[in-house]
Amino acid sequence: MAQTHTARLMDGTRLAARIIETSSAAAEDIRRRTGxxxxxxxxxxxxxxxxxxxxxxxxxxxxxxxxxxxxxxxxxxxxxxxxxxxxxxxxxxxxxxxxxxxxxxxxxxxxxxxxxxxxxxxDVDGVTMRSFAATAFGLPGFVSCTPAGIMRLLDEYGVELAGKHAVVVGRSAILGKPAGMLLLGRNATVTYCHSRTADLPSIVRQADVLLAAVGRPRFIGGRDIKPGAVVIDAGYNPGNVGDVDFETAKDRASLITPVPGGVGPMTIAVLLAQTVQAAAHQLNVT
CATH class of the missing domain: 3.40.50.10860 (Leucine Dehydrogenase, chain A, domain 1)
Structure with missing residues (x-):
């Protein structure tokens, strides 16, 4: 009898809780030192x-x-x-x-x-043009929260990005575009796809790392996932459904984020962490 493969889940809820705990301690330190x-x-x-x-x-x-x-x-x-x-x-x-x-x-x-x-x-949500430019150039600044959370998840699960083909499906100014810049900054080869991309499935099949951020429920089917790929589903649609068909994708991916409990908790955790960082900078707390 053939063995069935199931991807390992990337637990954003657990990692987010750790980030918030660290941020909470830093916030208390700022309050204690500055009032x-x-x-x-x-x-x-x-x-x-x-x-x-x-x-x-x-x-x-x-x-x-x-x-x-x-x-x-x-x-x-x-x-x-x-x-x-x-x-x-x-x-x-x-x-x-x-x-x-x-x-x-x-x-x-x-x-x-x-x-x-x-x-x-x-700009703790990383939405201004200056923040995007800093992200693109690898300079200090606040990163758009969802892409930053995604990078922390990839690091948490030891995903090596250098030399890998990362496919980003979605090109919004606060998710797809900055996520691609962050992946490029880590030496991945990045392909941006969108609603007008010709033969999208053929490009998705090449992805070592797939980031779905298009805002369409189950837009990407599991049959188009490269075996062993890392799948990051940043979509959140009515009914707790992501942009990837989770049930079929989990049988081909090596790692996959659930919806909910994957990318979503990380977005809020990064927002809080960057707020604390901003306060520390403005209040001269080192």
Whole structure:
């Protein structure tokens, strides 16, 4: 009888808990030494249920980690100028060490202008052009949280990237593009794919490391996974379904992230860690 192969799961929940524990200790050290706790400001436009839930979850995690949170709720009708003004005020407030603008903000708003109103030293979500440039050039700065979390997961499981073919399916400014830059910085050969890529399955089959970040449920089938590949599923769709068909992919991959419990917890953990780092820098705590 032939043996069946099942990929090893990459446990983001467990690793995230360790990162948050370390960040919590660092936050307490900052508070003890300066009398000031790290503070993350969250900005939410409108009342989209998913966005409201995400912000509430992030604020709850902040509280558990000893990080203060300040919430700015704006109506869905707010314009670009007023949103930029609100973020600029937070950027200039010494009591705020990190700023998170919850995405999306609505089609009538210039989201890039809003992101760029975030001071670079408070861009703990890694969404500004300056942060992306620092990532691309391998310079100090805050990295977009989901790609940074993915890299920590790869390191945790000892995935060697140098010389490997990494295929990134998705090209968003805060996930696909910076993830590719981070992989390139670790000497992987990177191919970006997207909705207009011709014969996507043939490229996916070449991937030693596959990062799915396209936002379409079960978009990538297991039959297209290279045997032994590492599969990172950064998708999260209704019904707790990722961008990869997990049930078929796990029979071919060597390592795979579950949905949920893989990439998602890492995103929040990195956000908290970078908020603490930002506070340490602004408060001159070494």
């Amino acid at each position: 000031t706790a790290p503070c993350l400001a969250t900005v939410l436009v409108g009342e989209d249920p998913a966005s409201v839930t995400y912000v509430q979850m992030k604020r709850a995690r902040c509280a558990k980690a000893g990080i203060q949170s300040r919430h700015v709720a704006l109506p869905a009708s707010v314009g670009t100028a007023d949103l930029v003004h609100a973020i600029t005020e937070l950027s200039q407030d010494p009591g705020v060490h990190g700023i998170l603008l919850q995405h999306p903000v609505g089609p009538h708003i210039d989201e890039r202008a809003a992101f760029e109103a975030i001071a670079p030293d408070k």
